[in-house]
Amino acid sequence: MSLLLVVLAAxxxxxxxxxxxxxMLSAGPGEP
Structure with missing residues (x-):
C-alpha cells in the first residue's frame, strides 16, 4: 500500500x- 503511495507521489x-x-520555457526569452 505504501509503495503505491510512493509511486503516486513520484x-x-x-x-x-x-x-x-x-x-518557464514558454514564458522564457524564446517567446515574443
Whole structure:
C-alpha cells in the first residue's frame, strides 16, 4: 500500500515539475 503511495507521489511530482519547466520555457526569452 505504501509503495503505491510512493509511486503516486513520484508521478505527481514529476508531472508538476514538467508543467513548471514547460511554463518557464514558454514564458522564457524564446517567446515574443
Amino acid at each position: 508521478h505527481v511530482g514529476v508531472g508538476a515539475a514538467l508543467l513548471a519547466l514547460a511554463a
